[in-house]
Amino acid sequence: MADTLAQHGAPQVPGHGPAVDPGGEGGTRRDFLYLTTAAFTVVGVGALAVPFIASMNPSRDVLALASTEVDLSPIAVGSAVTIVWRGKPVFVRRRTAEEVQAARQTPLSELPDPAPDQSRVKKDEWLVLLGVCTHLGCVPLGQKPSDSRGEFGGWFCPCHGSHYDTSGRIRKGPAPANLAVPDYVFTSDTQIRIG
Amino acid sequence: MAIGLHESEFKNPVIRWVDARLPVFTMMQKEYGTFPTPRNFNYFWNFGGLALVNLVIMIATGIFLAMNYTAHVNFAFDSVERIMRDVNYGWLLRYVHANGASMFFIVIYIHIWRALYYGSYKAPRELLFMLGVVIFLLMMATAFLGYVLPWGQMSFWGATVITNLFSAIPLVGESIVTWLWGGFSVDNPTLNRFYSLHYLLPFVTFGVVFLHIAALHITGSNNPLGIDPKGPQDTLPFHPYYTAKDSVGLIVYFIVFAALVFFAPNLLGHPDNYTPANPLVTPPHIVPEWYFLPFYAILRAVPDKLGGVILMGGSIMILFILPWLDTSPIRSMRFRPLARIALLVWLVSFFVLMYCGAKPPEEPWVLIARLATLYYFAYFLVILPALGAKERGLPLPASISMPVLRGGGPLPAGAMAKPMEKA
Numbered sequence: 001m002a003d004t005l006a007q008h009g010a011p012q013v014p015g016h017g018p019a020v021d022p023g024g025e026g027g028t029r030r031d032f033l034y035l036t037t038a039a040f041t042v043v044g045v046g047a048l049a050v051p052f053i054a055s056m057n058p059s060r061d062v063l064a065l066a067s068t069e070v071d072l073s074p075i076a077v078g079s080a081v082t083i084v085w086r087g088k089p090v091f092v093r094r095r096t097a098e099e100v101q102a103a104r105q106t107p108l109s110e111l112p113d114p115a116p117d118q119s120r121v122k123k124d125e126w127l128v129l130l131g132v133c134t135h136l137g138c139v140p141l142g143q144k145p146s147d148s149r150g151e152f153g154g155w156f157c158p159c160h161g162s163h164y165d166t167s168g169r170i171r172k173g174p175a176p177a178n179l180a181v182p183d184y185v186f187t188s189d190t191q192i193r194i195g
Numbered sequence: 196m197a198i199g200l201h202e203s204e205f206k207n208p209v210i211r212w213v214d215a216r217l218p219v220f221t222m223m224q225k226e227y228g229t230f231p232t233p234r235n236f237n238y239f240w241n242f243g244g245l246a247l248v249n250l251v252i253m254i255a256t257g258i259f260l261a262m263n264y265t266a267h268v269n270f271a272f273d274s275v276e277r278i279m280r281d282v283n284y285g286w287l288l289r290y291v292h293a294n295g296a297s298m299f300f301i302v303i304y305i306h307i308w309r310a311l312y313y314g315s316y317k318a319p320r321e322l323l324f325m326l327g328v329v330i331f332l333l334m335m336a337t338a339f340l341g342y343v344l345p346w347g348q349m350s351f352w353g354a355t356v357i358t359n360l361f362s363a364i365p366l367v368g369e370s371i372v373t374w375l376w377g378g379f380s381v382d383n384p385t386l387n388r389f390y391s392l393h394y395l396l397p398f399v400t401f402g403v404v405f406l407h408i409a410a411l412h413i414t415g416s417n418n419p420l421g422i423d424p425k426g427p428q429d430t431l432p433f434h435p436y437y438t439a440k441d442s443v444g445l446i447v448y449f450i451v452f453a454a455l456v457f458f459a460p461n462l463l464g465h466p467d468n469y470t471p472a473n474p475l476v477t478p479p480h481i482v483p484e485w486y487f488l489p490f491y492a493i494l495r496a497v498p499d500k501l502g503g504v505i506l507m508g509g510s511i512m513i514l515f516i517l518p519w520l521d522t523s524p525i526r527s528m529r530f531r532p533l534a535r536i537a538l539l540v541w542l543v544s545f546f547v548l549m550y551c552g553a554k555p556p557e558e559p560w561v562l563i564a565r566l567a568t569l570y571y572f573a574y575f576l577v578i579l580p581a582l583g584a585k586e587r588g589l590p591l592p593a594s595i596s597m598p599v600l601r602g603g604g605p606l607p608a609g610a611m612a613k614p615m616e617k618a
């Protein structure tokens with residue numbers, strides 16, 4: 001009996017019955033206990049990790065950040081304002097007729113991230129965008145009259161050279177996607193609520 | 196000697212009493228006193244010790260900065276200015292800490308380059324080398340986190356760009372970035388956790404440094420010839436020989452360090468970081484600290500977001516498999532005429548990338564960065580494996596002591612002819 005145990009490499013425990021698996025599958029009762037203990041430890045540590053990891057996600061006060069109202073009436077045709085929503089800049093641009101036309105006439109096949117201009121606005125004139133470059137998060141230039149607007153008349157991100165068009169769609173450079181359109185509604189003709 | 200006590204060789208009764216119960220003195224004596232060390236080290240072997248000193252300096256200055264620093268978006272910038280203007284010697288602490296990070300990277304880059312040149316990554320030191328790469332990664336993380344703390348424009352936008360790298364990961368990328376931020380942009384929760392981690396990681400680094408040195412003391416040091424010591428004639432006790440040699444290097448290191456701190460404390464920094472962070476305005480040209488420029492250049496050299504991130508990460512991760520990419524049995528590049536040139540060109544490509552990383556992403560810099568990136572990877576993935584199979588090395592000396600002590604064997608002609616002039 002001692003020989004059998006030694007062959008299996010299991011330690012001899014005085015006063016205990018054979019630890020050999022009677023079914024002959026190769027595993028012993030001791031192996032089973034080791035595996036169960038290990039499995040419980042892994043699951044337990046995993047469960048304990050959840051609150052730690054979750055604590056790093058946005059807290060309730062951050063999530064509760066109220067939506068932002070924007071009064072559109074002072075914005076002249078062809079100009080733009082930047083407002084802050086959830087700590088990020090939101091671009092509101094009142095587009096000229098030419099800018100709208102330029103956006104609409106671009107064939108979708110020329111776009112790296114195809115989306116018709118109509119799907120990106122609620123009213124033709126008003127373009128509302130998250131002012132965050134979809135490459136690595138810089139704020140593109142193009143809001144101020146003195147800014148470079150890039151090769152497509154929209155925005156230009158100076159960080160790594162992404163060009164956006166008058167619909168905020170990516171046209172050239174490393175950014176993979178169009179500038180995002182945040183959730184917003186027109187609460188009146190001259191007022192929107194973002195978020 | 197009572198049972199269970201260590202047989203101490205120390206004479207001083209107090210030391211002996213402690214050593215018998217906790218043989219730290221015996222250990223120090225063994226690992227740093229009599230430790231047999233190859234007798235032919237050159238000054239490249241100073242840099243490991245310098246790195247350790249540098250880590251201690253960072254922790255010491257950091258702890259005292261932390262006593263006056265406030266990790267809040269509304270106060271962080273001003274608290275650093277207060278350290279600079281009002282806190283006694285605060286300017287010194289901060290300039291030593293900020294320039295200490297630069298010194299740390301200079302030292303570590305030379306230290307890594309030494310390992311590449313003399314083949315210290317090869318058997319039996321693979322794990323030792325990999326632990327070194329882990330330390331390098333921890334250092335990079337720590338320096339990045341620390342640079343965010345003063346909450347200037349470069350702090351903020353550097354943090355934004357680097358954390359956004361994770362958004363390139365398909366499917367879960369955006370959630371990971373939100374999780375890293377603890378919000379929807381880099382903001383107060385981000386600053387707080389960065390501070391917490393910036394405090395923690397140097398101590399984790401310290402732990403890995405301990406393992407790195409423990410592994411070193413199993414395999415023993417490599418040396419400029421890359422051949423193993425064959426006996427006591429090839430080694431010297433660490434003390435006093437290398438404690439003395441290390442001290443010489445340490446003094447030079449302190450001179451360079453002091454020159455930076457006292458005469459050019461902002462030379463390696465960026466003036467934009469003296470402008471408080473503004474989440475609505477990106478500076479026209481954002482650049483990371485100089486020590487990240489080569490990797491930043493690789494990121495920008497790739498026209499695809501995910502691809503750029505993968506290559507940037509890969510440029511360091513590749514070091515983990517370097518011991519298996521280089522199949523040549525010869526360690527030191529002194530005896531590898533072709534690989535040696537290839538490695539020197541690799542060093543050039545590293546500096547070219549560093550230069551391109553500081554330039555705006557325009558031609559010709561993008562093209563140059565692409566070529567340099569290509570070579571950077573080709574060295575590891577193509578040239579080293581190919582040379583491992585093809586290259587014919589120069590004959591290795593029979594032992595370390597032979598060329599050093601002139602103990603017979605072939606000597607360079609000049610050394611034989613005029614021995615007196617050499618002395």
Ligand code: HEM
Nearest residue numbers: 253254257258260261264289293296338341342344345397
């Ligand atoms: C591996 C070691 C370390 C590295 C590479 C490192 C790097 C840095 C860097 C680059 C900065 C920004 C300096 C500036 O431009 O102002 C910084 C700031 C800071 N670090 Fe560290 N650090 C290290 C260890 C520590 C430790 C151990 C502590 C705390 C115990 C610490 C506390 C601070 C504090 C409070 C600041 C903000 C004050 C300032 O900006 O000068 N650091 N660190």
Ligand code: FES
Nearest residue numbers: 133135136157160
């Ligand atoms: S962040 Fe805009 S181009 Fe990189």
